[in-house]
Amino acid sequence: MTTAQVSATAEPSPRLPPCGSWLAVAGFQMRRLLSRQRLLLAALGVVFPAAVMLAVRRTAADGLDRDLAVTMLYALVPEAVCMLGLLVTMCPAVADELERGTWVHVSVRPGGRRALLLGTYLTAVIWTGAVAILAILLALLVARVPQPLPLFGMLSALVVVSCLGRAALFALPAVILPKRALVASVAVALVVEYLAGFIPAVINQATVSLRLRSLLVEWMRWRQQLPVEMQLLVDPQPAVVQLGAVAVLTIAMLAVAVAILEYRQFPPSDEI
Amino acid sequence: MIEVVDLVKHYRASDGSVVRAVDGVSFAVAPGEMVGLLGANGAGKTTTLRVLATLLKPTSGTARVAGCDVRTEPLGVRRQLGYVSATTGVPDRLSAREIMRSYGRLHGLDEKPLAGRIDQLVSALGLADFADRPAGRLSSGQRQRVSLARALVHDPPALVLDEPTNALDVVGARDLLRLLDVLRGDGRAILLSTHRLHEIEHRCDRFVIIDGGRVAAQGTPAEVLGPHACLEEAFFAALGQGAAS
Numbered sequence: 001m002t003t004a005q006v007s008a009t010a011e012p013s014p015r016l017p018p019c020g021s022w023l024a025v026a027g028f029q030m031r032r033l034l035s036r037q038r039l040l041l042a043a044l045g046v047v048f049p050a051a052v053m054l055a056v057r058r059t060a061a062d063g064l065d066r067d068l069a070v071t072m073l074y075a076l077v078p079e080a081v082c083m084l085g086l087l088v089t090m091c092p093a094v095a096d097e098l099e100r101g102t103w104v105h106v107s108v109r110p111g112g113r114r115a116l117l118l119g120t121y122l123t124a125v126i127w128t129g130a131v132a133i134l135a136i137l138l139a140l141l142v143a144r145v146p147q148p149l150p151l152f153g154m155l156s157a158l159v160v161v162s163c164l165g166r167a168a169l170f171a172l173p174a175v176i177l178p179k180r181a182l183v184a185s186v187a188v189a190l191v192v193e194y195l196a197g198f199i200p201a202v203i204n205q206a207t208v209s210l211r212l213r214s215l216l217v218e219w220m221r222w223r224q225q226l227p228v229e230m231q232l233l234v235d236p237q238p239a240v241v242q243l244g245a246v247a248v249l250t251i252a253m254l255a256v257a258v259a260i261l262e263y264r265q266f267p268p269s270d271e272i
Numbered sequence: 273m274i275e276v277v278d279l280v281k282h283y284r285a286s287d288g289s290v291v292r293a294v295d296g297v298s299f300a301v302a303p304g305e306m307v308g309l310l311g312a313n314g315a316g317k318t319t320t321l322r323v324l325a326t327l328l329k330p331t332s333g334t335a336r337v338a339g340c341d342v343r344t345e346p347l348g349v350r351r352q353l354g355y356v357s358a359t360t361g362v363p364d365r366l367s368a369r370e371i372m373r374s375y376g377r378l379h380g381l382d383e384k385p386l387a388g389r390i391d392q393l394v395s396a397l398g399l400a401d402f403a404d405r406p407a408g409r410l411s412s413g414q415r416q417r418v419s420l421a422r423a424l425v426h427d428p429p430a431l432v433l434d435e436p437t438n439a440l441d442v443v444g445a446r447d448l449l450r451l452l453d454v455l456r457g458d459g460r461a462i463l464l465s466t467h468r469l470h471e472i473e474h475r476c477d478r479f480v481i482i483d484g485g486r487v488a489a490q491g492t493p494a495e496v497l498g499p500h501a502c503l504e505e506a507f508f509a510a511l512g513q514g515a516a517s
Binding site: 018020021023024025027028031032034035100101102103104105106107108109110111112115265266267 | 319375378
């Protein structure tokens with residue numbers, strides 16, 4: 001070994017744009033997700049909605065009503081599967097690194113903390129989104145709903161919106177309370193998404209669940225059929241407004257989470 | 273290259289009391305110099321190193337790496353510093369090459385020069401035999417070498433190592449310290465904390481002994497040893513605990 005071998009060449013290396021480091025973390029996190037347990041969990045997420053749809057179809061003598069099938073699929077996939085998938089993939093964003101002893105090594109890189117959060121966010125969205133879209137595909141095949149293709153497109157779009165918005169929401173407990181992120185995220189899901197989201201007041205405007213329900217009603221053209229009391233639970237604005245609101249919420253929550261993470265200090269005793 | 277002046281770091285404990293982990297520490301490490309940071313558990317070594325690595329913010333005082341202040345220019349510090357810890361944090365499922373590639377990209381290094389840099393480190397640090405093996409199947413010594421390679425991927429002029437030989441056997445520790453000799457010869461400033469005094473007694477250019485967050489003694493080996501026969505004796509004397517039994 002010679003000293004010249006350890007030093008880099010004098011030429012400075014070209015630099016990647018910042019998203020290059022996010023993608024590096026995403027690739028790294030994706031490799032971690034390819035474990036037997038995580039794949040089994042993902043398979044369960046794919047099969048569970050189809051199993052429910054199959055059970056319901058068998059009890060319905062005249063086949064499954066299309067609107068009922070869509071409502072069930074919405075509750076099962078963009079809501080349940082996405083929530084559970086994001087809880088598993090997004091909540092441990094910081095806690096996993098502290099426990100594995102990788103936090104210090106990521107944090108001492110320029111932009112490492114930001115890359116860690118945004119790379120994990122990308123991974124959570126891609127992984128959960130892929131599981132959820134496969135779940136919709138399988139469930140639609142099993143449910144034998146008429147005209148399944150437009151439904152597949154619409155539910156897939158709802159999955160993407162759900163994953164983008166809720167992964168950003170779960171990024172906040174992941175950075176504020178890393179060691180209790182899962183419990184805190186479940187509380188946030190229940191209180192913000194399912195309690196505040198169903199209160200017909202200004203507070204529900206800042207929830208992803210209101211936007212998802214409104215998109216479902218808009219895209220299924222259910223608005224005229226909804227009873228008056230149910231109309232209070234959806235937003236009357238067009239789809240583009242709902243999508244814009246989710247985009248604003250997502251960017252705002254991620255920006256806050258990144259800012260908090262940049263300033264967080266973990267004493268050495270936290271890394272156990 | 274590394275400069276610490278009147279560094280103070282206080283934590284607030286869970287019971288509300290203030291823990292003075294580092295309380296006015298000052299020292300410097302010049303390019304091409306290896307400095308040993310010595311102290312008992314809880315003396316403030318790791319906290320000092322973590323402030324230097326921008327993982328913790330100082331309560332007061334200054335810490336600089338290559339002219340960049342940890343408080344005002346943390347990104348500059350991170351570009352100039354390599355950090356190695358006792359817990360390697362090397363992911364089991366990735367190979368040494370993949371780990372270096374991931375961390376090199378965190379530094380924004382482009383693919384082609386990064387591949388060249390990885391080849392260079394694989395050769396220089398003797399990783400060739402296991403560079404493509406998942407790290408979970410490597411020995412402690414091999415994992416620590418991978419950790420060192422990861423710290424060097426962006427070719428930093430300053431290296432901070434927190435008890436890097438803790439989990440290593442005698443051979444692994446010797447190999448790692450020889451690598452550090454090479455890196456020092458390369459002109460890098462190296463700050464190394466350890467409990468294993470005999471390993472560094474004849475390797476470091478200077479020692480800083482800290483106790484209770486304060487510098488108890490510092491200087492060249494001759495200055496620190498003084499009348500004592502070995503570093504261990506000098507260490508206990510600096511801590512006011514008499515000669516080692």
